[in-house]
């Protein structure tokens with residue numbers, strides 16, 4: 305009876321002990337480290353690398369203030385395969401340059417005459433993209449020369465000077481990492497819990513626990529706490545490695561990143577427990593978990609922007625939990641969005657959290 | 672310490688059904704303090720189901736179970752504190768050492784246990800840093816007995832603890848079980864080995880098809896059978912194959 309009293313006095317202790325033991329078990333599995341940290345990082349590096357090399361063309365922004373003569377020059381520039389040309393106002397193009405969406409921005413000044421000697425300016429981040437800016441400058445110079453020859457062979461050369469411009473130079477990696485982070489949170493929540501729990505169930509480990517006085521809720525709380533701590537760890541490593549080694553342009557509020565991550569984790573843990581509830585063996589878990597996760601991996605804008613999806617698919621997939629998580633993480637991480645700006649995502653995740661946890665409570669079974 | 676009543680476990684008219692099957696069909700028996708009580712019976716007789724009802728793992732359809740003065744159906748939580756259980760088929764967490772597992776199980780009862788002392792009870796001290804997956808079958812059984820002892824229980828339930836063990840390991844476990852009893856515990860054990868029941872148990876209940884068909888000390892049952900005129904067809908041999916095996920391989924336990 306003495307022990308019973310001490311148990312009542314300290315009901316937190318067993319939850320903490322179980323959490324600690326689960327963490328120990330988790331980190332002693334070598335595969336666990338591999339899947340939670342190394343694999344997502346590998347995906348980021350690999351995808352980032354592949355995309356970079358595929359990207360041969362130079363993104364050139366043109367600000368035409370030079371009227372018809374400028375438009376003529378613009379047409380010539382557009383014929384150059386090396387360039388992917390976008391046209392805009394000085395303001396919008398410079399803002400794109402700042403984000404890293406343009407490699408180079410050329411300004412065609414008012415009163416531009418092809419055969420007359422003119423100073424032209426282009427802006428580019430010489431520090432971050434030395435080759436691309438220099439190559440772009442050379443190609444532009446050639447276009448000017450050709451256009452000067454075509455007009456009159458008097459040959460007064462238009463010269464181009466590239467003005468260094470500090471851009472944030474966002475890369476595909478910046479887009480990718482928050483997405484892959486969301487993906488890992490989803491996988492840890494759904495696959496980790498569902499497989500882990502079904503195996504505990506099947507091997508009779510849970511039955512052995514139920515002849516001790518611990519309450520099922522103690523065990524569930526410890527499991528959830530353990531998963532959340534692991535996900536926190538995973539987020540910290542991924543953001544850390546991203547900033548330190550992958551040159552990630554992280555400007556977001558870290559607390560907001562963690563808040564979104566934890567919300568997402570709760571949503572997917574709920575689904576994980578639901579699956580664990582209705583499955584009797586790992587064989588039953590795998591297809592169900594894939595049915596839930598694969599469409600989201602494809603449609604939630606993890607690897608590629610959702611802006612290319614056809615209208616109704618885009619609308620439908622905008623409410624997926626992984627979309628909310630990835631969008632939220634991405635806009636905080638790279639655009640520095642504030643709490644107010646990611647409120648839609650937080651509400652979306654909150655709603656999904658209610659749904660998935662209610663489902664887990666309905667479906668969960670111990671045997 | 673209050674005075675221990677003589678009967679620690681009393682099962683009355685226990686009934687347990689699984690859908691159509693009546694696995695336990697009106698079973699009654701009582702177990703005295705410090706007794707080793709055996710439950711024998713063919714596969715599917717209902718032994719495990721009976722134990723699991725007593726252990727609070729299964730809801731009961733009818734009957735009462737009193738354990739240490741507690742009503743198992745109404746006071747499950749309190750009952751769990753005073754029983755130690757080895758399940759017929761269960762395992763332990765991977766990736767924790769034996770010592771860590773015992774500490775964790777102790778925590779579940781709000782106790783801080785001495786894992787090495789518990790492992791000494793079952794002679795596994797030198798395996799304290801191993802994981803359960805690294806143990807042999809006999810060592811696993813002994814470990815699960817150690818885990819059943821963490822809360823210093825009044826009654827210990829062992830469901831086929833020696834199934835699958837070699838003769839030496841079985842004898843070794845018998846020694847462990849007898850020593851635990853000598854420390855004042857009551858033990859309820861199931862087995863398919865008659866020699867084991869004869870050697871260990873003070874009384875045995877024989878179950879078949881969910882009912883108890885005999886309940887007495889082993890020697891009394893044998894005497895009664897002989898008194899009814901039963902004679903073995905073959906005259907008692909001077910040695911059995913088991914004796915041969917034991918004399919060939921030695922009586923000491925093989926635990927490497």
Ligand SMILES: Nc1ncnc2c1ncn2[C@@H]1O[C@H](COP(=O)(O)OP(=O)(O)OP(=O)(O)O)[C@@H](O)[C@H]1O
Nearest residue numbers: 689692694712713714715716717718719720721759
């Ligand atoms: N979870 C269950 N669901 C349905 N039927 C069950 C369940 N567990 C046991 N049974 C049935 O109940 C009966 C008694 O089973 P039990 O496990 O108690 O037998 P046992 O005496 O322990 O057998 P063994 O010697 O093989 O361990 C059997 O007919 C079995 O098929």
Ligand SMILES: [Mg+2]
Nearest residue numbers: 718719720759
């Ligand atoms: Mg059995």
